[in-house]
Amino acid sequence: MGTIQALLHNYVLVVAVSGWLIAQLIKTITVLITTHRFDVERLTGAGGMPSAHSAAVCGMAIAVAKTVGVGDPLFALAFLFASVVMYDATGVRRAAGEQAKRLNVISSKNKLFDDMLKESLGHTPLEVLAGALLGILLAMIIPQ
Numbered sequence: 001m002g003t004i005q006a007l008l009h010n011y012v013l014v015v016a017v018s019g020w021l022i023a024q025l026i027k028t029i030t031v032l033i034t035t036h037r038f039d040v041e042r043l044t045g046a047g048g049m050p051s052a053h054s055a056a057v058c059g060m061a062i063a064v065a066k067t068v069g070v071g072d073p074l075f076a077l078a079f080l081f082a083s084v085v086m087y088d089a090t091g092v093r094r095a096a097g098e099q100a101k102r103l104n105v106i107s108s109k110n111k112l113f114d115d116m117l118k119e120s121l122g123h124t125p126l127e128v129l130a131g132a133l134l135g136i137l138l139a140m141i142i143p144q
Helices: 003-008 011-035 052-068 073-090 092-110 125-141
Strands: none
Touching: 011 052, 011 125, 052 073, 052 125, 073 125
């Protein structure tokens, strides 16, 4: 089997990438419906509902569990990786986004910078939970 074909038949990879893609599409469609404009940045950007990072890593962890079992060290690695990604999304990246909001307010009042800082970096716990549930659901319904 060729490299591309092997990648396309890698169950864990298919689930993880599907989770990321579907979450990004959901965000893009939601923005389109609410603002009546297509925001191409939503297709790849961080932040928003649901968390694409959480969908990808939770889907990956469940797909690994289905493939090798929860007793395998590979599942432990996937589980810990997913935990760190989701913790980071609600902690460090969310705090950075909140700081960017405040700096943008200060900057706009004082005309300090021409460019605004990106504010949508992290996630609320609900956005992470929604992404996690999406990833888990995909791992459960996509066949091995």
